[in-house]
Amino acid sequence: MNQYLLSVHEVDGVVEGAPTTPEEMQAFMSEVVALEEQMDAAGALVFGGALHGPDTATVVRSGLDRVTTDGPFVEGKEHVAGFYVINAADLDEALDWAARTSAATGHPVEVRPFRATGRLQG
Amino acid sequence: MSSVGADELTAAFRRAHGRAVATLVRVFGDVALAEDAVQDAFVRAMETWPRDGVPANPAGWIVATARNRAVDVVRRETRGRQLTEEQARDPLRQDRVEPVDEGEAEGVVDDDRLRLVFTCCHPSLRPEHQVALTLRLIAGLTPGEIARAFLVSEATMAKRLTRARTTIRAARIPYRVPTEAELPGRLQAALTVIYLIYNAGADDPARAGLRAEAVRLARELRALMPDEPEVDGLLALVLLNDARLRGRSDADGEVVLLADQDRTRWDPTLIREGQRRVLAALRHPHPGSFALQAAIQAVHCAAPSHGETDWATIVRLYDRLLSRTPTPVVAMNRAIALAETAGPQAALATLQALTPDLDGYHLFHAAQAGMLERLGEDEAASLAYDRAIALAPAAADNALLRRRRAALRREPSAPADAPPG
Numbered sequence: 001m002n003q004y005l006l007s008v009h010e011v012d013g014v015v016e017g018a019p020t021t022p023e024e025m026q027a028f029m030s031e032v033v034a035l036e037e038q039m040d041a042a043g044a045l046v047f048g049g050a051l052h053g054p055d056t057a058t059v060v061r062s063g064l065d066r067v068t069t070d071g072p073f074v075e076g077k078e079h080v081a082g083f084y085v086i087n088a089a090d091l092d093e094a095l096d097w098a099a100r101t102s103a104a105t106g107h108p109v110e111v112r113p114f115r116a117t118g119r120l121q122g
Numbered sequence: 123m124s125s126v127g128a129d130e131l132t133a134a135f136r137r138a139h140g141r142a143v144a145t146l147v148r149v150f151g152d153v154a155l156a157e158d159a160v161q162d163a164f165v166r167a168m169e170t171w172p173r174d175g176v177p178a179n180p181a182g183w184i185v186a187t188a189r190n191r192a193v194d195v196v197r198r199e200t201r202g203r204q205l206t207e208e209q210a211r212d213p214l215r216q217d218r219v220e221p222v223d224e225g226e227a228e229g230v231v232d233d234d235r236l237r238l239v240f241t242c243c244h245p246s247l248r249p250e251h252q253v254a255l256t257l258r259l260i261a262g263l264t265p266g267e268i269a270r271a272f273l274v275s276e277a278t279m280a281k282r283l284t285r286a287r288t289t290i291r292a293a294r295i296p297y298r299v300p301t302e303a304e305l306p307g308r309l310q311a312a313l314t315v316i317y318l319i320y321n322a323g324a325d326d327p328a329r330a331g332l333r334a335e336a337v338r339l340a341r342e343l344r345a346l347m348p349d350e351p352e353v354d355g356l357l358a359l360v361l362l363n364d365a366r367l368r369g370r371s372d373a374d375g376e377v378v379l380l381a382d383q384d385r386t387r388w389d390p391t392l393i394r395e396g397q398r399r400v401l402a403a404l405r406h407p408h409p410g411s412f413a414l415q416a417a418i419q420a421v422h423c424a425a426p427s428h429g430e431t432d433w434a435t436i437v438r439l440y441d442r443l444l445s446r447t448p449t450p451v452v453a454m455n456r457a458i459a460l461a462e463t464a465g466p467q468a469a470l471a472t473l474q475a476l477t478p479d480l481d482g483y484h485l486f487h488a489a490q491a492g493m494l495e496r497l498g499e500d501e502a503a504s505l506a507y508d509r510a511i512a513l514a515p516a517a518a519d520n521a522l523l524r525r526r527r528a529a530l531r532r533e534p535s536a537p538a539d540a541p542p543g
């Protein structure tokens with residue numbers, strides 16, 4: 001089985017159509033949860049989750065001295081809001097999950113094949 | 123078994139390449155392995171065919187030899203050992219590793235090649251990689267030949283091909299015809315690639331097999347998607363081109379221009395089939411660029427002579443094509459048609475505006491030369507022919523241009539079809 005990273009990209013700032021009211025947020029969450037249940041039932045889901053915002057990130061660089069700075073690694077208009085690691089037979093199967101993830105979250109999803117898989121290999 | 127020349131070998135390789143690679147990809151699921159094995163089989167053929175003669179079924183020989191070669195490689199490699207184990211567990215796959223039956227059903231093989239086209243045209247590959255890889259794998263063009271067609275260096279093209287193959291393997295791009303839901307999104311790339319394969323075979327008699335291959339792929343695609351107007355458009359376009367092939371060169375193999383062609387040499391059966399496909403494509407409210415190009419060819423095919431061509435309709439079709447596909451080459455072809463309704467002066471003005479884009483394209487200078495000739499400006503026409511001759515890639519084109527330039531010098535008076543006024 002091959003593994004793919006599906007990363008969900010969110011645009012910084014206020015975006016039209018994004019959930020604002022508690023009801024909208026509830027509907028959004030239940031769609032995402034339903035998708036995760038489908039991924040799990042299909043045996044595709046390895047691991048995944050939503051991330052706190054990029055302002056909560058800390059960047060560590062190891063050189064002569066260990067340097068720790070705040071903020072996201074890359075300043076940009078987009079940040080990774082969450083991700084899934086999935087098993088899929090081939091790229092088309094991974095793209096299919098990505099399309100469903102994009103539909104559930106309303107965000108673009110980048111699909112990347114793992115070059116080598118670590119201990120999470122199922 | 124007869125002795126065999128280098129040209130004959132090259133032609134046999136071209137015919138066998140797409141089928142052999144496609145079959146090997148199906149069996150082994152690995153584009154790079156398939157291509158290497160086919161390359162090895164060609165090297166073996168080069169050693170043995172001149173000595174022993176060409177086998178009765180050259181393509182079958184190439185596929186069988188390549189398959190045996192790939193089995194050897196798979197057995198030897200570590201990665202391959204796992205593959206062999208998988209194949210041992212899967213009885214269906216193991217059957218396929220046996221040397222190929224030379225009488226393998228064409229239907230299965232045809233499907234292999236269409237699957238390979240869609241593999242090469244997967245949306246996660248960049249468009250220029252899609253086209254290059256298909257020309258390499260299906261059409262068997264060398265990296266050097268593809269590089270020349272794209273006006274890039276051979277090293278750049280080699281890198282492009284390697285990257286495309288790496289992506290296919292790393293991302294696990296599947297080797298299959300897309301599902302019905304995916305098909306429309308992946309269709310445009312496949313159509314473009316099939317048309318480029320046709321064109322790669324159009325200028326060179328040694329590559330005539332590519333034209334037949336492109337027509338066959340277009341027919342396969344239509345069987346798969348009978349309701350898609352652009353598929354009808356592409357099939358019509360290649361059929362109508364093929365229909366006029368015999369008129370395009372004379373007994374000595376020299377190129378004959380459309381205006382001078384003997385229309386009785388055109389193939390009426392292919393024209394009828396092409397025109398049926400055009401009508402089907404034009405029933406769609408927004409015909410695509412293949413349907414419009416085919417419609418232009420259909421108007422030419424319907425005309426009893428060059429003078430009786432419905433040029434006004436052709437210019438209108440070019441206008442629609444230009445608004446859909448605003449490329450300099452489309453603008454150039456529109457200008458050439460415009461000369462027939464608005465005169466060569468109007469056409470020349472449009473052409474000259476395209477110089478920054480098309481200065482390196484021989485047909486652009488040939489078109490300008492033709493217009494200047496009709497305006498009686500022989501000296502300027504001769505210079506334009508010189509430039510076209512210097513740029514012409516195919517020997518046949520070059521010879522035609524030389525003849526036209528020579529005719530210009532023999533008859534310095536104004537040509538008969540000079541514009542009114």
